Amino acid sequence: MTGGAATPGFGHQLRHQLPLLVWLVLVWNLLWGTWSWANLLSGMLVALAVTLLLPLPPVVGGARVRPLPLLRFLGHFLVDLVSSGALVAWQTVRPRGIDRSAIITVQLRTDSDLLLTILTESLTLVPGSMVIELDRERQVIALHVLHVQDESDVERQRAAVLAEEERVVRAFGSPDEIAALDAAPGESPAGTGRRTP
Numbered sequence: 001m002t003g004g005a006a007t008p009g010f011g012h013q014l015r016h017q018l019p020l021l022v023w024l025v026l027v028w029n030l031l032w033g034t035w036s037w038a039n040l041l042s043g044m045l046v047a048l049a050v051t052l053l054l055p056l057p058p059v060v061g062g063a064r065v066r067p068l069p070l071l072r073f074l075g076h077f078l079v080d081l082v083s084s085g086a087l088v089a090w091q092t093v094r095p096r097g098i099d100r101s102a103i104i105t106v107q108l109r110t111d112s113d114l115l116l117t118i119l120t121e122s123l124t125l126v127p128g129s130m131v132i133e134l135d136r137e138r139q140v141i142a143l144h145v146l147h148v149q150d151e152s153d154v155e156r157q158r159a160a161v162l163a164e165e166e167r168v169v170r171a172f173g174s175p176d177e178i179a180a181l182d183a184a185p186g187e188s189p190a191g192t193g194r195r196t197p
Contacts, residue, residue: 069170088127102148108139
C-alpha cells in the first residue's frame with residue numbers, strides 16, 4: 001500500500017486530451033484545404049504525436065462539450081469561413097482592392113486557457129481576420145481585420161468577436177464560465193470583486 005496518489009493511466013490522459021486531439025485534427029485538415037482519408041489519418045497521427053511528445057500542462061476543469069451549442073458554434077464557424085473567404089477573394093480581384101484595414105482590441109469575458117485557444121483559432125482560421133496579440137491577464141485580444149469602412153464597422157467587428165466568444169463558452173465552458181458571460185467585458189461575475197484594469 002502506497003501513500004501517494006496513483007498516477008493517471010494513458011487511457012485517462014487520452015480521454016482528457018480528446019477535445020484537443022479533435023481540434024488538432026480539424027486544424028490539420030483545414031490547413032491542407034482538402035478532406036481525405038490520408039489527411040484525416042495523418043492529422044490523427046500528428047495530433048497524437050504532439051500531445052504525447054509535447055504535453056501541455058493540465059487545463060483546470062477541462063472541456064464540457066454541449067452538443068447543441070457545439071452545433072451552433074460549428075455552424076456559425078462554417079458560414080463565416082465561406083462568406084469571409086468569398087469576401088476576401090472579391091476584395092482581392094476587384095479593381096480598387098482592399099480599401100482599409102484596422103487593428104482592433106476587444107475586451108473579453110473569459111480567461112480560460114482552453115476557451116481562449118479555441119476562440120483564437122476560430123478567429124484566425126476565418127479569412128480576413130488575424131489574431132496578433134492575446135493578453136490573458138487583462139482578457140484583451142487584438143486582431144488585424146480587413147475591409148473596415150468606418151467606426152460603426154469597427155464596432156460591428158468587436159460585436160462579432162464577442163458573439164464568437166459567447167458561442168465558444170456555451171459550447172465548451174463550465175457553468176461558472178457561462179455565468180460570466182452576463183458580466184460586462186472586463187468585469188468578473190458578481191461576488192468575486194475583481195475587475196480587469
